[in-house]
Amino acid sequence: MAHSHQVYVQLSADTSQWLLFIVEEMMGVEVSQTMSPTQKGQRMTGIGTGIPTSIPPPHQDPVSSSKRIRGPPCFHLADSPSSLLPWISEAPVRRVSVLYGEEDMNIDDFNDSDRQEEMDPPYQGLQAASLAASGVNSTQPYALFLKKLDLFALERFRATINRSIIKLEKERPTFISTSMSASRTVYQVLHHAGKPAQFSTDYGPHLATLWTAVNYQSERFTFHDVQIAMLKSEHMLAITAAWTWLDVDIPSMSYWLLQYPEKAKEQTAWLRSLLKDVQAQLLLPRERRQPLQSSKYFVLQENREYTIKHNNHLPLQRNGSSMHDLLVKFTREALLLWLKFPSGQGQLQAGFIRTLLQHFHNPDVLLLPGMHDVFCRVRGSLLPASTVRGSRLGLNSLDDFNSPELAVMKNISERLEVFRAQWRQLEGGGHILPAHVRGSDHFMEALQAAADKLAGYLRELIPLLTPPLPARLSPLQHKVRGNPDFLLPFRQHAPEVQNAFSDKGMLHSTRVNEPGVIASLWLLRGIFYRTRFSSEHPDSLFFRDYNHWQETYKRICADPQIAAFNQDKDRYFCNARAYGQATTRSTENAQAYFEGEPAWLEMFKFKEPGWRMPYIEAYRFTQRVQRGHKILPQLGPLTGMLIAADLVYAGKVAMPSAEEMGEMVYLLDRGASTCLRFFRLLDRSSDKESVIFVFTSLYNKVYSSFTEAERSTMTFDPIMFEHSLCKYQRCVES
Numbered sequence: 001m002a003h004s005h006q007v008y009v010q011l012s013a014d015t016s017q018w019l020l021f022i023v024e025e026m027m028g029v030e031v032s033q034t035m036s037p038t039q040k041g042q043r044m045t046g047i048g049t050g051i052p053t054s055i056p057p058p059h060q061d062p063v064s065s066s067k068r069i070r071g072p073p074c075f076h077l078a079d080s081p082s083s084l085l086p087w088i089s090e091a092p093v094r095r096v097s098v099l100y101g102e103e104d105m106n107i108d109d110f111n112d113s114d115r116q117e118e119m120d121p122p123y124q125g126l127q128a129a130s131l132a133a134s135g136v137n138s139t140q141p142y143a144l145f146l147k148k149l150d151l152f153a154l155e156r157f158r159a160t161i162n163r164s165i166i167k168l169e170k171e172r173p174t175f176i177s178t179s180m181s182a183s184r185t186v187y188q189v190l191h192h193a194g195k196p197a198q199f200s201t202d203y204g205p206h207l208a209t210l211w212t213a214v215n216y217q218s219e220r221f222t223f224h225d226v227q228i229a230m231l232k233s234e235h236m237l238a239i240t241a242a243w244t245w246l247d248v249d250i251p252s253m254s255y256w257l258l259q260y261p262e263k264a265k266e267q268t269a270w271l272r273s274l275l276k277d278v279q280a281q282l283l284l285p286r287e288r289r290q291p292l293q294s295s296k297y298f299v300l301q302e303n304r305e306y307t308i309k310h311n312n313h314l315p316l317q318r319n320g321s322s323m324h325d326l327l328v329k330f331t332r333e334a335l336l337l338w339l340k341f342p343s344g345q346g347q348l349q350a351g352f353i354r355t356l357l358q359h360f361h362n363p364d365v366l367l368l369p370g371m372h373d374v375f376c377r378v379r380g381s382l383l384p385a386s387t388v389r390g391s392r393l394g395l396n397s398l399d400d401f402n403s404p405e406l407a408v409m410k411n412i413s414e415r416l417e418v419f420r421a422q423w424r425q426l427e428g429g430g431h432i433l434p435a436h437v438r439g440s441d442h443f444m445e446a447l448q449a450a451a452d453k454l455a456g457y458l459r460e461l462i463p464l465l466t467p468p469l470p471a472r473l474s475p476l477q478h479k480v481r482g483n484p485d486f487l488l489p490f491r492q493h494a495p496e497v498q499n500a501f502s503d504k505g506m507l508h509s510t511r512v513n514e515p516g517v518i519a520s521l522w523l524l525r526g527i528f529y530r531t532r533f534s535s536e537h538p539d540s541l542f543f544r545d546y547n548h549w550q551e552t553y554k555r556i557c558a559d560p561q562i563a564a565f566n567q568d569k570d571r572y573f574c575n576a577r578a579y580g581q582a583t584t585r586s587t588e589n590a591q592a593y594f595e596g597e598p599a600w601l602e603m604f605k606f607k608e609p610g611w612r613m614p615y616i617e618a619y620r621f622t623q624r625v626q627r628g629h630k631i632l633p634q635l636g637p638l639t640g641m642l643i644a645a646d647l648v649y650a651g652k653v654a655m656p657s658a659e660e661m662g663e664m665v666y667l668l669d670r671g672a673s674t675c676l677r678f679f680r681l682l683d684r685s686s687d688k689e690s691v692i693f694v695f696t697s698l699y700n701k702v703y704s705s706f707t708e709a710e711r712s713t714m715t716f717d718p719i720m721f722e723h724s725l726c727k728y729q730r731c732v733e734s
Contacts, residue, residue, distance in 0.1 A: 151404055151405050151408065153368070154368075154405055154408040154409060154412065155408060157368060157369065157412060158408055158411060158412045158415060160222065161222075161412065161415045161416060161419050162415060164219060164222050164223075164419060165415060165418055165419055165422060167219060168219065168419075168422045168423070169422070171215075172422075174212060174216075175216050175219070178209075178212050178213055178216045181209070181213065182212075182213040182214075182216045182217055183213075185206060185209050185210055185213040186210065186213055186214065186217070188206045189203075189206050189207065189210050192206075202482075223419070223423050226367065226416065226419065226420070229366075229367040229368075229369075229371075229372070230367065232366070232371075232372040233363065233366040233367055233371075233372075235372070236349070236353055236366055236371075236372065236375050237353065237363065237366070239346055239349055239350060239353075240349065240350040240353040240354060242341070242346075242350075243341075243346050243347055243349070243350035244350055244354065246332060246335060246336065246339075246341060247332070247347060247350070248354075250271070250331070250332060250335065251328050251332065253268060253271060254271065254275060254327070254328045254331055255324060255328065257271060257272050257275060258275065258324045258327065258328075259324075270297045270298070271297075271331075273296070273297065274292075274297050274331055274334065275327055275331055277292055277296075278292070278308065278327050278330050278331050278334070279323075279327055281308050282308055282310065282326060282327070282330065286309075286310070286311065289307060289308055290307075291305035291306060291307045292305065292306045292307070292308075292334055293305060294306070294334075294338040297338075298338065298339075300338065304337060304338045306333065306334040306337050306338065308330050310326070310330070345378055345379045348378050348379055349375055349378045352374075352375065352378050353366070353375070360406060360409050361406070362406075362409050362410060362413055364409070364412060364413040364416060365409055367416065435677070435680050435681055435682050435683040435686060436680050436681070438690060438693070438694075443681070446679055446680050446681055447679075447681060447694075447697060447698060447701065448701065449679070450676075450679035450681060450698055451698055451701035451702050451705065452705075453679075454698070454702050454724065454725075454728060455702050455705035455706070457476075457489075457724075457728055457731070457732070458489060458702070458706075458714065458724060459706075459710075460474060460476055460477065461476065461477060461480055461488070461489060461490070462710065462713060462714065463477065464477060464480065464481055464484075464488070465490060465493055465713055465714070466713065469481075476731060479731060480731060485497075485529075485530050486530065486730070487727055487730055487731055488727065489720070489723060489724035489727040489728070489731075490714050490715060490720060490724075491645070491715075491719065491720055491723040492649060492715040492720070493715070495535075496524075496529060496530065496534055496535070496538075497646070499534070499538040499541060500521070500524060500541065500646065501649070501650070502538070502539075504538070504539040504541075504542065505538075505541055505542060506520035506521055506524070506541060506542040507521065507646060507647075507649070507650040509650075509651070511542065512650050512651060512652065514544075515544060515545065515597070515601075516542065516543050516544040516545055516548070516594075516597070517542070518597050518600050518601070519543065519546075519593045519594045519596070519597045520541060520542045520543050521643060521646060521647075522593040522596070522622075522632060522635065522643065523541075523543065523549070523590055523593055524541055525635070525639050525642055525643050525646070526585070526589060526593065526632070526633075526634050526635045526639060527573060527574060527585055527586070527587055527589060527590065527634075528573045528574065528575070529575065529578045529579075530575050530578040531571075531572065531573055531574060531575045531578070532565075532571075532572050533556070533572055533573045537556070540552055545594060546590065546591055546594040549590050549594070553573070553587065556572075557572075570585075570586060570587050573587050574586060574587065579638055579639070579642075583634065583636065584634060585634060586634070589633045589634055592631070592632065592633055593632060596631050596632050599621075599631070600621065603621070604652075610651075612651070612652060612653055612654040613647075613652065613653050613654065614653075614654055615644055615648065615653055615654055615655070615656035615660055615664075616656070616660060616663070616664070618643075618644040618647055618652075618653045619640050619641055619643075619644040619664070622635045622639070622640030622643055622644070623635070623637065623640050637667070637668050637670075638668060638670055641664060641668060645719045645723075648719060655717060655718070655719070656718055656719065657718065658695065658696040658699045658700070658718045658721075659692055659696055660718070661695065661699075661718035661719065661721070661722050662691055662692035662693075662694075662695035662696055663688065663691075663692055664722070665691055665695050665722060665725075666688045666691040666692065670726070671725065671726030671727075671729055672695070672722050672725040672726055673691070674729055675725040675726065675728050675729050676691070676694055676695070676698070676725065678729065681694045681698070682694055695722075699718060699721050702721065703716065703721075
């Protein structure tokens with residue numbers, strides 16, 4: 001005698017049944033209702049499959065349908081939601097209730113207490129939800145969820161995507177020029193707001209470009225919403241895939257192996273072995289059963305044991321379907337324990353997603369706003385404690401596979417693909433598009449195009465180095481001239497670098513070997529580069545020792561106005577955004593720099609006069625760690641590379657080759673790498689050899705674009721070229 005719980009739900013003839021099938025399939029609950037003969041013929045067919053008769057299965061059963069044995073499952077989860085096939089057609093051949101304790105056996109074989117012991121904990125929770133749903137209440141528990149899937153909601157979502165597509169197409173040139181400056185524009189407006197600087201002549205131009213920046217950012221919000229929705233979609237599909245494997249694919253394959261053991265293949269040998277072992281243990285008296293060891297079937301981090309806790313009363317037909325049901329049940333129990341499936345609502349969530357995909361035949365439905373929220377609270381959304389009796393579910397169109405809702409959903413998927421493609425093109429491959437295949441025609445064309453653009457960019461800025469200046473500056477020249485320490489690609493011609501090499505600077509040829517030089521350079525790069533102190537006191541950047549620095553600091557802070565300004569994070573001496581991204585800077589690090597100087601000088605102690613340290617070695621010195629702490633605090637990789645470059649021009653470090661500089665680009669993965677990805681010559685998966693090859697090839701092409709006189713004017717070398725790649729990213733929109 002079969003035992004099952006029944007929930008009688010009175011539905012109108014035109015009301016969809018799809019949500020109720022979740023209850024039936026996940027809980028073994030039968031939904032009885034008044035149907036016309038036509039509706040009964042349209043009822044979902046196949047036990048547990050949920051596949052309409054009008055939709056053919058993806059494969060033919062190896063035996064006739066009258067035997068109710070389906071073929072091996074064929075569950076596939078694609079890489080992206082948009083390419084996911086309707087895999088939900090695979091299902092177990094027995095009622096799902098078999099998996100949760102509803103066994104087909106004689107009622108006299110065991111008493112109620114035994115049956116209660118055999119129930120799985122997940123089934124108890126689902127049964128409780130079922131019983132709670134059997135009360136009478138006039139509310140509609142699915143109303144909020146169904147609003148997300150009606151025709152109006154779908155049309156509204158499609159309209160949002162269409163508006164963005166049209167806007168991106170219309171404003172593409174503007175957005176391309178804005179993409180790399182939008183965040184900086186917003187920052188400049190916010191950074192100077194409420195300060196005296198907001199009344200300067202520079203603040204107005206920031207406001208003029210703000211509106212384009214915020215317009216661009218508002219479009220990015222929509223794009224990021226889609227990206228986040230895709231991550232949530234993958235989250236839902238992954239959980240669904242896991243539970244479908246346990247509750248659909250494994251039972252289906254198990255019944256197949258039990259029915260046709262001779263057709264077992266090597267891939268499923270472990271499952272066949274597990275079924276045999278379960279059967280052998282089940283036939284033994286309860287006190288003689290031994291635990292099944294997971295290590296026999298899987299390679300897990302730790303071995304786990306499972307003991308069958310079933311009484312000795314087995315179905316009378318030991319080789320019949322009832323015995324197979326028990327074997328599948330306990331096999332599933334073992335896998336549930338060994339693979340650490342969590343308790344909770346995972347089974348109901350998986351059933352919800354399978355049913356949703358079955359009706360829409362399109363996984364992009366999971367991208368709709370609010371879908372993930374329903375998934376996370378699926379028990380409260382679909383099986384609340386109120387009722388399902390008397391509810392009108394109202395999603396009647398989903399029974400019609402040519403419904404307007406499904407047509408709109410298909411169009412949404414097509415528009416989403418257009419939308420994502422637009423953003424891939426808009427962002428120029430810097431973060432999304434893969435690099436061209438090295439050596440291909442596209443790669444060589446991209447390499448030459450990048451060389452031409454970089455050469456044109458540098459050539460346009462050369463007049464800034466050869467006074468008199470042009471009578472009328474171009475927008476790019478005007479922008480770079482306004483902030484040369486931050487934007488000028490010719491590093492040795494930036495004002496603060498020139499100050500360091502002046503006759504009062506620490507790197508002047510007459511002073512470069514004196515005590516305090518290297519510590520003063522670390523101070524400049526690590527503390528007060530691009531600050532009021534360095535610009536207002538260019539002749540006070542060399543300090544003989546730590547006491548000299550302290551005296552200078554106290555003397556300058558004696559000025560009341562400077563002291564008041566400096567109270568906020570030592571900002572007269574420190575600029576957290578000296579190199580673009582915010583970092584922590586503090587004058588308290590000065591002492592550590594002077595204490596680290598002897599270790600640097602020791603490396604030159606026994607060398608020949610004029611010996612130059614290898615570039616990579618000089619860089620690594622700045623990154624040394626002792627007892628878990630950096631010897632030179634706050635000198636990160638970028639600052640360390642700049643210091644090594646400064647010492648090249650000071651005559652203490654060897655000039656790196658283009659290959660060595662390419663290796664540095666790979667190690668740092670900062671502005672230069674971003675620029676090369678912008679040109680689609682590299683991507684984030686590129687290895688060191690590829691980065692070196694691309695950097696060297698591009699360097700050689702740009703090098704040959706200029707005359708010797710032009711290269712001399714720019715101080716063109718591998719260091720300057722790497723520097724120019726970083727600056728190009730900041731200036732290209734001009």
